Amino acid sequence: MPAARMTRLVSVLVLACLLCTFGVAACTSSHRDDDTGPINFAGIADFTDGDQVGKAVAQWNKVHPDQRVTYIEQSESSDEQRSQLVATAQGALDAQEPTECYDVHSLDVMWTAEFAKGNLVVPLGNEARRDGIEEKLFVPAAWDSGRYKKKQWAVPFLINVPLLFYRKDILDAEKLPPPTSLKDMIAKITLVNQRRAAGGQNPIGGFGGQFARYEGLTVNALEIVRALGGDITADPHQPISDESHVQEAFRQLVSALAEGGWIPREALTYQEQSSREAFVNGQLLFMRNWPYAYKLLTAANSPMAGKVGVVALPWPEVFGGHNLAVSSCSKHQSTAWSFISYLTTDPGVQSAMLRDGGYPPVLKAAYNPRRDEFTKAISQALTGKQNAVSRPVTPYYAAVSDVIQDEVSHVLRDHLAPADAVEHLNTRLPPALHGK
């Protein structure tokens, strides 16, 4: 065959291959309009009063019987939830035969990078925009939490801001206002217990945060360390800023957990629910928790009804929240995007999340100038951006949090000196931040 003819043939073949490649890519990123059907929704554990997430799903199923959503509530522990979602998604990606697939993931705001990098979820495309999901509808900080490498991968569903709950009845009886800083809170705990001792009463536990060895410990540790002048993971290339302040923060936490300290030792086992239970049982004067706890504490049948006050956390706070994303393994991505649009943009659903779950709305339009104590606390928390503590945005966040949990847990249990913990964090965090 003449050389020229051969060259032309090769060129045609190469061009055809390129067209096929781009064509396949185009085909996989867009979906046919008939890509609908039943889906699985791996959702956050429903802490709302009256199971509002479950009710929203039931309402969807009523209207869309041929696109039924199966709501699979995940573990209450965020670490365990993440493991389940990642393992299932990886299994679906690698499987050569049909396996379990969660079509819609409810992702903690810190997991966007990991799921995006791992190709476990698909980015928003025209499908999502056709379903009414638009950036301009959402609170900017919430929208940004679903971005990674200039692409939008997830849609905001729930925002979480930490609040400080307190025994209003006790503080009022002592004529004390709510604390305005961490040090103020510690001082008030000491004062109240001194007065109780003088009056022949048993002391009350001071502050209950989430100090069990899980993601909650990372969040609480970051907040308190920042409140005491230090910072962890502020800069990926310098994970500990001002080592002396971080060491001092650790020392103060160890002291707080000792006999007579301002944190009861039981707090080393607390997660969100157990700390709330301790507060409800009258074991705590102050509690740091998410807004969902307010609804449960102030419900009519709650033992704490009428006795609880709430303010924005009076020290630097870590924002949380959950976004919704469509899984790469989903065979019904049209339904998945429509369902996400329903949960995130439907005013009724978002109102229920606020009313019965205490979750601040993700929609800008849902904010109105209500002035009750709870809404004031949330608004203060959301607008106090200068107080926000950032967790590192990295696809390897799980490993980073593991390192922090490991070292802080050892310090709090007196298994490790604060100085050694800081040294370990300096050594272990940089590789963890890069997936090593």
Next chain:
Amino acid sequence: MRSGESAARPGGGERSRIQLSAEERLDFLREVARAYRTEAAANIVLEAVGIPVERRPAWQNVNPEQWWGEVFQDFDAGIVASPYRTLMGVVVRTHPGNETLHRLAVRHGVIKSEGGDEAPDPAGRPAPATDPITPAGPADATGAATAARPDEPGGPELDGDPAAVTFPRLAAEAAGEAEPPRFPGRPSDPADEDDGSPLRRWLWPWIAPLWRQAKKLRRKVQKRPKVAIAVVVLLAISMGFFFYYEEQSDDRCGIPTELVLSASADTADLMREVAEDFVKSDRDHHGCRREHIQVVSPSVAGGTTKALEDGWPSEDLRSVGPYPHVWIPSSSVDVNRVKAAIGKGNTDIPLTTLPSVMSSYLVLAAPSGLAGQPGWDDPSAVSLAAVVKQAENGALRIVREGPETSTEGLVSTMALYQAAVGAPLTRSGLSGGGIGATLHRLEQATITSDGIGDPERGLGCQAATSTAPDFKVALMSEQAVFAHNKTPSCGVPSDQLTAFYPTDGVPLLDYPFVMVGGRRWGNPKREAVARRLHDFLELPETQSSIAAAGFRPAGGAPIDLSASDTGIQSEVPQAKDQPGPAETTDAADELEKAWRSARRQARVLFTIDVSGSMAVSGLDGVTPLDAARQAIGPALGLVRGDDQIGLWEFATRLDGDRDYVEKVGLGTADTGSGSRLDDIRQALPTLHRENGDTGLFDTIGAGVAALRAQGGATTADAMVVFTDAINDKPGGTSPDRLAGQLNLPGAPPVRVFLLAFGEANCSRPDLQPLLAGGATCENVSSTDVGKAVERVGSGLWGIH
């Protein structure tokens, strides 16, 4: 058909053209293909003929004949003038011994025959008149001599010895001084079979096209060097940017494979540490983590086992947690239970058990205040049966976890029950008569701890903080003793613990390593991670870490203890007659039922008929009333301090309108002087026959109501009625109504036991509705009423 040079040649004459017949052309083609069967050789010849490089066919997926066939077609098309003549002149001189070529050359006047005559045409055609070709000079190396020179019939002339001058390589080949150029064709080409290694022959068809293209590209580059340099520079710059960006990128590493490891509460911390060590040691060549291991512990007692037995229901992930991919329970008992569920078809989760990597014995842990006292001075000389007796006598209390709290609790309960009963426990053994009462006594002497996750309320702290006269000994793992002694965490001052290894058997917790697979979450990558983790756990360095945490190697092997006051022994204890995991599994379900039943608090109302008929002596001279009083004494031995008891006597209207008198009201039995047990013993002799009728049914109704007023699902409520089973109170409640009261929907159940003196009194017609409603009746006499009371005890605390 004849083929020949068809193109007109300027200045060319008839005699420069060769007219080959079809047969001649074919012969010529074959011989040329044989003579020049490689591309290199062929190209040299075509150079001489004057065919330009770009006009030559590509040597791709063709054999030499096919290739030369294409060349001949080009000849026929007039690619150059007189190509056949020129080619023939070349080939016949380089292959003078080739008869076919020689014949053709002579015939067509390319060369003279040796005889001076031209070779005859095999077909008999006259030889064309031609002049012999004159050898020309060397071919133009650049191939520029493509156009026929005006003074030539066509193509370069050959001059001198064509092989030596024009084709020195060919001459050298002919002389055997050089290797012919190699151009392997297809692997099936016989000419190539002895060229190069088999690997090269296998690879060459794939590389050859690229090789040829590269050579063509090289020629093009040689023509346009500046363009080529610019392209190379651009590529280099792009690659440089790419690698620089990659180097600077913070997330080059991929997302690690996720693996969930479910560990028992006592191993979770250790597993986290070794898992982190494993991940660090298992990085890829870029230093990236290959896996992320999430260590979880069951959130509810027995959670992992139960969830696996149920197929790990998706709808309950909130309570059961994430699917485990690796499971390390305390004992193979749990694994066998899941496998039994698989065998029954309740679940399809496949389990693969790899060799265990650690173990620990179940021991009796005594506080230092007790250890060293008589009977507790030798850790190898204490029997569990003797300790159980001491507990039942109130000398101490045994603390352990319940069988539904943990596997350790299940194994502990098995050991305790075996020690109490004095025989290996099997499924049938747990349902035998009298066992229930024995186990109830035992449970009253032990404390079941459910303090998961709270070390201050754990077994070790309960034992370590106990003092005389209320010592507690804990049935716990040897590793837990080690951990307590290393770092006491009871919140208050506490003693060291000493491990005692019972002479009647020391169960072993074998911590099996189980891979959990299945279609839902089986994954080859994840399985590979699990296997690498297992291999890591078996490494000597990891085994040292495991030993440092107080665990033995697999199989209960001796442990290397670096410290001296660990409270445990390093050598292997004597283990006798302990049920293995399989036997324990077999009886596990029945054991749990027996435990639940034995643990229930008994509330028993003894009710004695004191009507006239109960004072009639039998042949042995004993009245039913006397027999009842005598039988109640042993019955009181069935109850323990936490149980509740009471004593009524009844006839008709003994207390106003009431048929019964409360001799001792229902309340906690307690033990010792001044207890309710004593009150009852003292009240019994005061029971006297009363004349009159018997309000049996009304009294039963009142007794059931009194028991229900304070009873519930956690208590075993019973009314034991000693009577002659005659109800002759006029106007009292009917048996049907009483039966309805016994089976009141939603009301706590109350067992009614009638011990009826007299033959066949249980067959009385008026009793039948009551018996149909669930009451039990046994005909007794003064001689066998005691045994009947024992059977009542089994009914109260036996397996339901």
